[in-house]
Amino acid sequence: MKSLLTISFYFFLTLTAIADNNQWTSHFQHIADSLIKTSSLADQSQIGIHIYDLTADSTVYAYGKDQMMRPASVLKLLTAASALYHLGGNYQYTTSLYIQGSCREDSVLQGNLYIKAGYDPCFNEEDMKALADSLESRGIKCINGNIYTDLSFKDTLKMGYGWLWNWQKDELPLTPLLYHADDTFMDAFMNELDLRGIIHPIQSVSCVLPTYKDISLLCRRHHCIDEVLLKMLKDSNNQYAESLFYQLASSDRPPYSNYRPSSQFVKDFIQNALGENPDRYDVYDGSGLSVYNCLSPSLIVKLLRYIHLHPALYRHIYPSLPIAGEDGTLSRRMKKAPLYYNVRAKTGTVRRVVTIAGYCTHNQGHQLAFAIFHNGIASSKEVRNWDDVFLETLVNSH
Secondary structure (H helix, E strand, O other): OOHHHHHHHHHHHHHHHHHHHHHHHHEEEEEEHHHOOOOOOOOOOOOOOOEEEEEOEEEEEEOOOOOOOOOOHHHHHHOOOOOOOOOOOOOOEEEEEEEEEEEEOOOOEEEEEEEOOOOOOOOOOOHHHHHHHHHHHOOEEOOOOOOOEOOOOOOOOOOOOOOOHHHHOOOOOOOOOEEOOOOOOHHHHHHHHOOOOEEEEEEEOOOOOOOOOEEEEEEEEEEEEEHHHHHHHHOOHHHHHHHHHHHHOOOOOOOOOOOHHHHHHHHHHHHOHHHHHHHEOOOOOOOOOOOOOHHHHHHHHHHHHHHHOOHHHHHHHHOOOOOOOHHHHHOOOOOOOOOOOOOOEEEEEEEEEEEEEEEEEOOOEEEEEEEEEEOOOOOOOHHHHHHHHHHHHHOOOO
């Protein structure tokens, strides 16, 4: 009898929870429909929305969720997840210095230096000093040869495929040899040699690292993937996103490859991890700047659900998301309850496009995943304000 009463009690609690969930979900659906109908956004632009209850494992709200739209920087979520899926959380960026030849007693290197680029946006002054330290440790005071740079990690294009030409003034060049995420590596390297009194050639020469037997590794610098994710997702840094995008195929591409091998790795993730047909979607870069990128809100929500269910991804991505009213691209938005410190989401903005996707918690404790896309808009500020009201309504619904 006691066992039967226990079963009945838990059955009653389950039914009550389902009823409560259905009640607030129905209430929100009614209000959400009203918010869309009473706004001019639906008449003047394209809207796609998908809200999913991770706790109850069910859709809360959907409006045009399967529409194919430009994701802007929300695409960075897909780039991050694809990289963690294929490369793993322990993956490291690498920049290497090689030496060829020998150093004479008069401290002159009779040979060449080779710098192999690894598209590391985190490479900094500490790393640069380490390269110079490795030369001094060999007693080298003069380089009687050439300094070669291996830039074959990616193609020579300075902009991504589908980037608008007039964005060039706003975007840093996409080169695989970076210093503080900028194309100033060789200037900084030459300057570091000058500071140490090391005589060197005034220019470098580009080549693919040869396989000569007398070439040996002198110094290698590493940075972990979390350093990149933090800057890429919190601040929506496009250089960091592109660097991660190209890492995807770093061990499986011929020299000077373009975006296609990396794009295929993202498509593989869409198919094998998310269970979606990759041919429905277009991914041409890692940052979301390309005008040819095309995803749907429902795909992004499926991505957020996958991240939530897989700790190997969640523990890297979730802490890197902007926190409402606190940091990153959400530092000036959602400054008050109930959204403040509740929403963790990736934002996206390019001309006539505003998007946001991430996680929040409902007032009944349910964790939600959401994606809201706007394409063809007139005012970014108006759309962001509308999204904030929409999300506030969502977490406060009862």
